[in-house]
Ligand SMILES: [Zn+2]
């Protein structure tokens with residue numbers, strides 16, 4: 001009799017812990033799969049780039065938001081491209097308080113929809129890329145100085161379909 005009552009006491013004292021253990025044993029996921037997919041991290045939905053105006057050397061920020069488009073219908077996969085949300089002129093202080101850590105995930109221009117003009121000088125594109133990996137504005141083919149690394153860069157007219165890769169940064 002004594003041994004039996006002792007066993008009951010233990011079960012009552014640890015009842016909550018036991019029920020969780022049982023759920024895990026039974027293979028029950030406490031978080032539904034649908035909940036997990038809706039918790040995709042923000043940096044997968046928003047792509048933020050910083051560049052500099054090649055004339056004024058002042059920085060700017062490009063913000064793109066991920067847009068899901070149907071991919072191959074047979075697999076049901078969804079692809080993503082990034083649509084332009086805005087282009088904003090920045091001050092140098094942005095780099096002082098912002099925790100910009102360049103992600104080295106490459107994003108091709110074929111995934112980018114919309115190229116804004118430079119907010120500082122009005123140059124045609126803000127997505128010209130130097131060999132140093134940084135972005136600057138560009139108004140057409142020719143040689144210009146990179147506002148990040150000071151080297152001369154020659155830009156040629158971009159042939160259609162030939163995208164270039166960009167370095168993604170955290171906002
Ligand atoms: Zn510019």
Ligand SMILES: [Zn+2]
Nearest residue numbers: 130132146149
């Ligand atoms: Zn450069």
